[in-house]
Amino acid sequence: MTRVSGRIVRPGTVIEGHVDVDGPTIAAVTAGPADSADFVLPGxxxxxxxxxxxxxxxxxxxxxxxxxxxxxxxxxxxxxxxxxxxxxxxxxxxxxxxxxxxxxxxxxxxxxxxxxxxxxxxxxxxxxxxxxxxxxxxxxxxxxxxxxxxxxxxxxxxxxxxxxxxxxxxxxxxxxxxxxxxxxxxxxxxxxxxxxxxxxxxxxxxxxxxxxxxxxxxxxxxxxxxxxxxxxxxxxxxxxxxxxxxxxxxxxxxxxxxxxxxxxxxxxxxxxxxxxxxxxxxxxxxxxxxxxxxxxxxxxxxxxxxxxxxxxxxxxxxxxxxxxxxxxxxxxGQVGAIEAGLRADLVVLGPDLSVKRVMRRGAWI
Missing domain, CATH: 3.20.20.140 (Metal-dependent hydrolases)
Known part of the structure; x- marks a missing residue:
């Protein structure tokens, strides 16, 4: 299981929290304090x-x-x-x-x-x-x-x-x-x-x-x-x-x-x-x-x-x-949002919105 934390950008909102990834799939998205100021967006x-x-x-x-x-x-x-x-x-x-x-x-x-x-x-x-x-x-x-x-x-x-x-x-x-x-x-x-x-x-x-x-x-x-x-x-x-x-x-x-x-x-x-x-x-x-x-x-x-x-x-x-x-x-129902059950395609952006990491199908690029 991989956890990605930060400010998670979801449809209509940005929440502080965590994205748990199991294999190629998003297992859960939870709100809560995160130790990162990065933004986490869907691929x-x-x-x-x-x-x-x-x-x-x-x-x-x-x-x-x-x-x-x-x-x-x-x-x-x-x-x-x-x-x-x-x-x-x-x-x-x-x-x-x-x-x-x-x-x-x-x-x-x-x-x-x-x-x-x-x-x-x-x-x-x-x-x-x-x-x-x-x-x-x-x-x-x-x-x-x-x-x-x-x-x-x-x-x-x-x-x-x-x-x-x-x-x-x-x-x-x-x-x-x-x-x-x-x-x-x-x-x-x-x-x-x-x-x-x-x-x-x-x-x-x-x-x-x-x-x-x-x-x-x-x-x-x-x-x-x-x-x-x-x-x-x-x-x-x-x-x-x-x-x-x-x-x-x-x-x-x-x-x-x-x-x-x-x-x-x-x-x-x-x-x-x-x-x-x-x-x-x-x-x-x-x-x-x-x-x-x-x-x-x-x-x-x-x-x-x-x-x-x-x-x-x-x-x-x-x-x-x-x-x-x-x-x-x-x-x-496969990609485009950070929701449980969707493919784990994520983009981690720094506070200046520059790319820091990219995940595709649960694997970091």
Whole structure:
């Protein structure tokens, strides 16, 4: 039995107490005086990550994927989706097959396709060469070969066939996310009505709000079933906009994500994203061809610190980093909170919210 003591962050509250761990499972959580001022949080759950530590999820290389997951694990991310970018069908197929064993092993929680069914107008750092309209046969083949590994697909609801694709994904148990979209308010609501339940990195890669055409941002914020991803790096979102969005949606509908690329944790320099050159300068990644922001160099621990720095209470930020995304993935009874019976995934943060220790499945990393 292992005991972890400190200020335990649970949904809606922070208590002084102890977490008892038996094997890979949380055995008990008890309140009481602790001899540590550290914070104990549930392991972070990142729904949107392309790589880190010099390694990529985007190429379909299992060794690269394992190393990227390990890099983020050291920053407290105990559950991660491997996000691809817009790619040819063959790469999507091969990467999905390659990641099935990693999902079975527990290294990854699944695969996320960010594209290729996205708007040319709002493609951002997505490679326009690979963008296309949703194809039912293509999706059927990918869903079937994934054997449950495919967990989320981001698409633009205004594209021909997109609403049917949302319905197809939903029937198959795959999260449909709306993003990289030039949709109107009404087109976005049609996507939600068809079954979409996630807004991919809210504000970024979307038609901006206007008082006479609210667009996708307002439609997603105002739709009760939708979880809104937020990139809290201080670059994608101003801290005031981050705080506003988190308050508007609430911690039960807001999820911190990294959208990290392989440059996370690495020096400034030249990198690649989906076959496009990226220049990283002072933490900011931009496409060399047009200066578009190209993912991030963020880690989840930094996202949490930035959220708290923006004025979001720690218990809400912890829910946004763990509880809410875990629920979206259907893992509420396994991870995402510090409760007896759940998997012992814990992050111990110092008083300054820097990572001190990470536990996954009851073992210290």
């Amino acid at each position: 972070f759950v990142d729904l949107h990550c392309h790589g880190g530590g010099g390694h990529r999820f985007t190429t379909g290389d299992p060794d690269q994927a394992r190393a990227a997951a390990d890099f983020h694990l050291r920053h407290g991310t105990t559950t991660v989706l491997a996000s691809l970018v817009s790619s040819p069908y063959a790469l999507m197929r091969d990467a999905t097959r390659a990641y099935v064993p990693l999902v079975s092993e527990g290294v990854l929680a699944g695969v996320h396709y960010e594209g290729p069914y996205l708007s040319h107008t709002r493609c951002g750092a997505q490679n326009p060469e690979f963008l296309r309209d949703p194809a039912p046969d293509e999706l059927t083949e990918l869903i079937d070969l994934s054997a449950g590994t495919l967990r989320m697909v981001t698409l633009a609801p205004e594209l021909p066939g997109a609403l049917a694709a949302v319905e197809q994904l939903t029937r198959s148990g795959v999260l449909a996310a709306l993003g990289h979209t030039d949709a109107t308010y009404e087109q976005t609501l049609a996507g939600v009505a068809a079954g979409a339940t996630v807004g991919t990195h809210l504000f970024n890669g979307m038609r901006p709000p206007h008082h006479r055409e609210p667009g996708p941002v307002i439609a997603l914020l105002d739709s009760a079933p939708v979880l809104c991803e937020l990139i809290a790096d201080g670059i994608h979102l101003h801290p005031g906009m981050l705080r506003f969005a988190a308050r508007a949606a609430g911690p039960d509908r807001s999820a911190l994500v990294t959208d990290a690329m392989d440059a996370a944790g690495m020096p400034d320099g030249r990198y690649d994203l989906g076959g496009q050159g990226v220049e990283v300068t002072d933490r900011v990644a931009r496409l060399t061809r047009d200066g578009s922001i190209a993912g991030s160099t963020l880690t989840m621990d930094a996202a949490l610190r930035n959220a708290v720095g923006a004025g979001i209470p720690l218990e809400d930020a912890a829910a946004m980093a763990a509880t809410t995304p875990a629920r979206a993935l259907g893992l509420r």
